[in-house]
Amino acid sequence: MSQSSDERGAELRQLFFESAQELLQSLNEEALKLEKHPGDVETVRSIRRLVHTLKGDAAACGFRELSELAHELEDALTVEAAASHTALAEMAFIAADTFGSVLSAYRNKKSLPPAETLRRMVRELAGSAGSVKRRRKATGETAAPVIWTEYEKLAVENAFSQGKRVYRITARIDPQCLMPIAARQLLLNALATLGEVLGARPETASPADRKRLEFLLASDASAEQVTAKCHIPTVIAQVKVEAVKGGAKSAKRAASPPETEKKIATQVQPAEKEAVAAASSTENDGAEKGQAGVATADNILRVDAERIDNVLNLVGELIIGKSMLQQALNEFARHYPKEAIRGRFADAMAFQARVLNDLQRSVMKIRMVPVEQLFRRFPRMVRDVARQCGKEVELVISGQDTDLDKSILDAIAEPITHLVRNAVGHGIEDARERTARGKAARGSLRLNAYHQGNQVIVEVSDDGHGIDAQKVKAKALEQGLVTPEEAARMSEAETLGFVFRPGFSTAEEITEISGRGVGLDVVQSVLQRLKGRVEIDTRPGQGTTFRLKLPLTLAIIKALLFRVEQRLYAIPLNTVAEIARARESDLHRVDNYEVLQIRNQVLPLVRLGRAPVPQDEHPAERIFVLVIALGERKLGLIVEALEGEEELVIKALDDQSVSTDLVSGASILGDGRVVLILNIAAISDRYGKSRPGETGEIASGLLLSHGERARRAQASTEVRP
């Protein structure tokens, strides 16, 4: 590799890794196709093409081992082999895995993994089709003396009779050139421009690996011209051009047989052409069909996600700038209420706001990618897991065009993988059990995605045996997670929520009975981090649906701003179901919980601030209660004053500045004030865990207990932009 400097090489390698990953994905998809339709010629060709591209790219990057491996596979993947070999799909899967692990070894600069399984399969395949024989034969050929046929001799004589010169050309193919037949053709092409080729050795293109060529050429050109023409760089290493003697003698003798000469020409050439044409037309057929998936659009730009984040961040700053302007303008309007120029300011502001809005939306759109990017990896996984468990599972994917923020997509990859695995491994019963229950023997797993308002919903559903809420409840009681009274009160949704508790679902019996395996808490925690939610919908005996509700983007939220203890906080607006006004006297206590009755519902409350001291209680004091809906659960937050709603550009807080999970981020308002964004899920959790019964106190001052840290965070971020 002499052509590239380090930097270029690194860039190329990066590109290679990316495109190789796509190739492997397509390879998996084709393998699945092949498994469904074994021996399908189109699919085999398509696989071969993918392997071929991988080989070429790997070689260009200097990844010799990978290139060789792909080369062996490609060679063995002939159509004949495909017809005779049934386990081809399996081999393609193994190939995809092997290539994948080799790639990651390259990427992490680790030693290469063994590829013996693949090599062995390739050898078997090659052996079964007899293609090895073809390749191994005839490498060490020596220059046997060439014998020209009678026809050719006649042709020579004929040429002489027409006053032409005849040359015998001996050429040696460049040892670097691995395509002797193509080299031969190229030389033949060059000679054809000079005159007529009367004879050639090797005669046709079929016997490969011959490094030495001989031609008879009838031409008007001089020996030097012929020699010059035969010097084809990179293909022909050596040329010897000799004039054939005896022209004058035979010239008179052989004026008669022009027909024979023609015959030779027409016999040799067409035969060759036909063979090649046949080969190429089959290739063409393959290319025309079934290739759409691999076609890469030329108009796609690869951009580092970081750059887009940068732009988005700047847009965020602009939005802050806009609110600064707005506030300055308001102040200006107050000072000079009669100033006519105000109207022009207002117009400009409105225009700017609109453009800014569009800008923000466009930038966010850049970050959007179709869910398909995630979904496409599942067909292979479902197949593997189903096979491991000895089950039959059909995967149905829909809504794969739904767009989702790239970072969200990346984040949910693991949870969804988890859910899919669980559904196949535990949710769906094996064929025997299914038929016994009167279901189709083949289980069905659905992946679906769609937009709903400001959210994207991703669903993983199976038609397995579902989760038995009673058993979950029993387990929760047994593990002491709930008291019997609480258990009796719990709704089904609340009960099912327990499967997301860390450590809960790992219990052996639950895994077997309800079929939900380890680590669903991972799903929950990721979703919380994304400010999303997960819901379970299950019917015993009929199946389970996990519904992931995700925000469209992580960067900007619509938020409700409110005050607690004179400080400003915000919560995502989409979590607020309603805002109720109440007086302190309306609040009741039940089991040390403060509750508020709204219409016919009793709403448990959380005091974010301090509870009023009993002696100087102002029962008439007005308070606001934000009714938060978290799945099935509702919760009221008591706040002192509402500030309004605003679009907040979320600035992530690093762990040093905030070590409470109650705060999920911060934002800067137009006037430079910092607002902390509360993590509703964590607050609700904290509420659930703080067991008021034990401490004898009501849940209050939630923010204050962590107040010191939060305040420090606020101080450290409080900078005027």
Place this chain on the structure above:
Amino acid sequence: MEQFAPVRRSKDGQPVRYLVVDDSVFARKNLGQMIETFGGQVAGEAGDGMTAITEYERTNPDIVLMDITMPQMEGIEAAEKIVRQHPEARIVMVSSVGYQENIVAALQRGARHFVQKPVKPEVLYEVIKYVLGEDGTVAQAAGAGV
């Protein structure tokens, strides 16, 4: 090592213009970088044979580097169609050893030369000079042979 004396068009001394046809973005980029080291210029790119033909019409390049296996229309067919319309077209087939037969077919249909993948810059350079023949000149008579 990686210095090549730039090859220019004889008629106007301008950089040689290339059309790069390959369905792998990576391969195109790789070839594009080589072309730059030869002092050439990528006039157009195509990811399939169909696009190659329209791109040829649009850019009228001096040299076409054409992959064999591509979706929609393979390199041979594209090469054949281009040569039929433009007999002067200089098409260099780029492919790996396994597709030798196809290269032969392409050569019979008017392709001028071939390079095997992985493409070595020094090989491509020689091929380019050969294919250009009189129409290309090596600027500054620096190291002609590599």
